[in-house]
Amino acid sequence: MAEMINEKIFKAYDIRGIYPAELNEAAAYAIGRAFVKKSGASEVVVGSDMRVSGPALKRELIRGITDEGANVLDIGLVSIDVVYFAVGILKYQAGIMITASHNPKEYNGFKMVLQNMSWVRGQDLRDEVLHLSEELADTKGRVTTIDILPKYTDHVLSFVDRKKIKPFRVVIDAGNGMATNIIPLLEPxxxxEVIKLNFVLDGNFPAHPSNPLLPESQVQIIQAVKEHQADFGVIFDGDTDRLFFVDEQGTFIRADYTLLILAKEFLSRQPGMGIVYNIICSKIVPEKITEWGGVPILSEVGFVNISKAMREQNGIMGGELSAHYSFRDNAYADSGFIAFLILLQLLSEDGRALSEIVKPFYxxxxxxxxxxxxxxxxQIEQIIGELKKKYQTGKQNTLDGLTVYYQDWWFNVRASNTEPLLRVTVEADTQEILDSNLADLLAFINKAK
Incomplete structure (x- = not known):
C-alpha cells in the first residue's frame, strides 16, 4: 500500500494533490482507514464539493472508513462550513471534507476535523497512512445519508437580525462552486435582490479559476457590479471558505480591511473582546482594534492557527489576508456565509456605501x-538568519518566519508550508518608503541565494 502513496500530498494543514498523479483512489482508501485509527472515531461525517474527481475519491474514502469499523454519515455536496457545523455545533465525532479549496481543477484533497474543532493536519496523518497494517476491523461500518442543511441554515442566520437588513442589490459570484447550493437556502x-453569476456546479470551473485573488477571476464580478449598479458584490471560491467583497464602484476590498469591518461589528456587540489577525495583515488592523476598545491578538498565518489563537486567547473572531473569517460562536471555525450575513447587517445599520466604510483603512x-x-x-532558513543580522536595528518578531518593525515601515519573510518558496511582505507609511525598502530587501535576498 505505502508504495502507492505519494508523500507530497501531506500538507501542513490538510491533504492535497493533483488527481490522479499525486492523490488517487488507493490513497483515499488508506486515508479513510488511517483517519479512523488515529482519531478513534466510531462515526465520521463526510461531505464533498463539486470537483470532478470527488465521487471517486469519496467512494474509496468511505470504503476505508467503514473497513476500519467506523460508520459514515454522508451529508452530500456541501460547503466546507457545513462539515464544520456538523462537528463543532451538532457535536458529531469527526468530519472530513473532500475539497481542494481554491486550487485549480486538477487538484483535490481532504480537510479533517475532530469534535473539539481540532484539525487533523495532513502531516500528522502521514505516518499512519504509510504504515497501515493489512488487518481490518471485525465488523464493517455502515453508511447513512443525512440532511443537516435546515439546521445549518438556521445556525448561520442566527448571527444577524434579519429585520435590520435592507433590500440591497448584491452580485454574488458562486464561481461554479458550492455557494451555488447554499445561497438559495439563505435567499428566501x-x-x-441577488444577481447570480456562475450558479451551476461544475468542477471544471468554466467561467474563471476558483481562486478569487487571480485577476482573471475578478473581471466578471467587477463588470456586473457596475452594470447592475449593485450595492456590493461577493465572490466565493470552490468550497466557500474564502470570500472577497467588491464595493459599489467595482473595487476589490482587501481581506484585512474586511476583517476590520467585521471586527468593529463584533466589538460593538461585545466590547473589549479579542480579535485575531495574522502576522502579514496591515498594521492598521491592530491600531483600529485597539482604538475600538478591542484586544488585538497576533497569530501565525493559516486558518488553523487563527482558530487556535481565538480559542487560547479569548478571541471572538479572527481573519487573515487569504479571506478566511472565523467566529467563536461557530465553534471557532471559519464560514464565508456568516461573514456575508454580518456585512449585510452592518451595511444596513451604517447607511454608508461600502467604499466609504473602508476609506479610513487606506x-x-x-x-x-x-x-x-x-x-x-x-536555503530559506539560511536567508532568514542573514536577514536577522542585516536588520538587527529593528524590532524583531519570530512568531512566523521573521518580522522586523521600523518606525515608518515593516516587513515579514516566511517559508511557504508547502513549497520551497520564501514569501515576502512589506508595508510602509508612503509609497516612496515602500518602494525603496522593498527593492533593498529583494536585492539582498537575491544576492544571497
Whole structure:
C-alpha cells in the first residue's frame, strides 16, 4: 500500500494533490482507514464539493472508513462550513471534507476535523497512512445519508437580525462552486435582490479559476457590479471558505480591511473582546482594534492557527489576508456565509456605501506578497538568519518566519508550508518608503541565494 502513496500530498494543514498523479483512489482508501485509527472515531461525517474527481475519491474514502469499523454519515455536496457545523455545533465525532479549496481543477484533497474543532493536519496523518497494517476491523461500518442543511441554515442566520437588513442589490459570484447550493437556502430569508453569476456546479470551473485573488477571476464580478449598479458584490471560491467583497464602484476590498469591518461589528456587540489577525495583515488592523476598545491578538498565518489563537486567547473572531473569517460562536471555525450575513447587517445599520466604510483603512502602502523560489528549504532558513543580522536595528518578531518593525515601515519573510518558496511582505507609511525598502530587501535576498 505505502508504495502507492505519494508523500507530497501531506500538507501542513490538510491533504492535497493533483488527481490522479499525486492523490488517487488507493490513497483515499488508506486515508479513510488511517483517519479512523488515529482519531478513534466510531462515526465520521463526510461531505464533498463539486470537483470532478470527488465521487471517486469519496467512494474509496468511505470504503476505508467503514473497513476500519467506523460508520459514515454522508451529508452530500456541501460547503466546507457545513462539515464544520456538523462537528463543532451538532457535536458529531469527526468530519472530513473532500475539497481542494481554491486550487485549480486538477487538484483535490481532504480537510479533517475532530469534535473539539481540532484539525487533523495532513502531516500528522502521514505516518499512519504509510504504515497501515493489512488487518481490518471485525465488523464493517455502515453508511447513512443525512440532511443537516435546515439546521445549518438556521445556525448561520442566527448571527444577524434579519429585520435590520435592507433590500440591497448584491452580485454574488458562486464561481461554479458550492455557494451555488447554499445561497438559495439563505435567499428566501433575506430581503435582498441577488444577481447570480456562475450558479451551476461544475468542477471544471468554466467561467474563471476558483481562486478569487487571480485577476482573471475578478473581471466578471467587477463588470456586473457596475452594470447592475449593485450595492456590493461577493465572490466565493470552490468550497466557500474564502470570500472577497467588491464595493459599489467595482473595487476589490482587501481581506484585512474586511476583517476590520467585521471586527468593529463584533466589538460593538461585545466590547473589549479579542480579535485575531495574522502576522502579514496591515498594521492598521491592530491600531483600529485597539482604538475600538478591542484586544488585538497576533497569530501565525493559516486558518488553523487563527482558530487556535481565538480559542487560547479569548478571541471572538479572527481573519487573515487569504479571506478566511472565523467566529467563536461557530465553534471557532471559519464560514464565508456568516461573514456575508454580518456585512449585510452592518451595511444596513451604517447607511454608508461600502467604499466609504473602508476609506479610513487606506492609511498605509502595502506590497503584494512576493514569492521567491529556492532549490531547497534549508536555503530559506539560511536567508532568514542573514536577514536577522542585516536588520538587527529593528524590532524583531519570530512568531512566523521573521518580522522586523521600523518606525515608518515593516516587513515579514516566511517559508511557504508547502513549497520551497520564501514569501515576502512589506508595508510602509508612503509609497516612496515602500518602494525603496522593498527593492533593498529583494536585492539582498537575491544576492544571497
Amino acid at each position: 430569508h433575506l430581503p435582498i 492609511t498605509y502602502q502595502k506590497s503584494p506578497e512576493v514569492n521567491i523560489e529556492f532549490s531547497d528549504r534549508s
